[in-house]
Amino acid sequence: MRWVAGAAVVLALLLAGAATVASARGDGEPGVPATGSADAGFARDMAVHHQQAVEMSFIVRDRTDDEDVRRLAYDIANTQANQRGMLLGWLDLWELPKVAPGGEKPMAWMGDGAQGHGGHGEHHGGPAGALMPGMAGKDELKRLGSLKGARAEVFFLQLMTDHHKGDVAMAEACASLCTVPAEKRLAGGMVEGQQSELGLMRDMLAARGAKPRT
Incomplete structure (x- = not known):
């Protein structure tokens, strides 16, 4: 029942989030980020990252x-x-595509910094060839779905630790490169919140006799 009720909570949060997009109005108009901007790139990439x-x-x-x-x-x-x-609401508001145009690779908005932050999925525990840093591969997701009990808990905590590290790297880049104030604030909040959860997950792994993969 908790997770059924949770679906309603998620919907309510999404509606609340949509109500905040007006603070990020800005394409072609003053304050509207361009398609290739850090603001747009971060919104597209982090939306995909969060979905996983x-x-x-x-x-x-x-x-x-x-x-x-x-x-x-x-x-x-x-x-x-x-x-x-x-993030998706802002892209709609800015009338920008939710998919990178012209085959642009994920994290291109970070420029040279993408390499230092694992732009090719080779850092923060992400498998080589992963879409973005920290994201689990298909085989890893399949394995998570096959485990039970303590083994599932440990693998989930390890995967999510990698995932959060990738999130933090991307959010830190946005906090530095993005120009829309509301988006910069959101990125800063992501860094703070996920660093706190990283500490919690490290402790939870230790309690289960395990540790992060990286």
């Missing part, structure tokens, strides 16, 4: 009865679904 975190959270929900892990997954799903709604 929500997916992994719902996978582990069905693989364990541990209340601490389920509570963490619930919080991550709610928070990142809300933030994803805000």
Whole structure:
């Protein structure tokens, strides 16, 4: 029942997020970011990145009865679904595409900094060839869905630790490169919130006799 009610909470958060997009109005008009800007690139890439975190959270929900892990997954799903709604709402408001134009690679908006932040999925534990830093590969998602109990908990915490590290790197880049004040504030909040969760997940792994992969 908690997760059924959670779906309603996610919807409410998405609606609340949509109500905030007016603060980020700005394409062709003063204050509107261009298609190739850091603001637009971050919104597109982080929306994709967050979607996978929500997916992994719902996978582990069905693989364990541990209340601490389920509570963490619930919080991550709610928070990142809300933030994803805000990012996609801004792209709609700016009348910008949700897919990078012209085959532009993810993280191109970071410029040379993308290399230092694992722009090719080779850092923060992400598999080589991953779409963005920290994102799990298809085989890893399949494996998560096949595990149960403590093994599922540990693998989820490891995957989400990698995922959060990728999120933090991207959010730090936006906080530095983005120009829309509301988006910069959101990015700063992501850094603070996910660094806190990284500490929590490190402790949860230690309690299970495990540690982050990187």
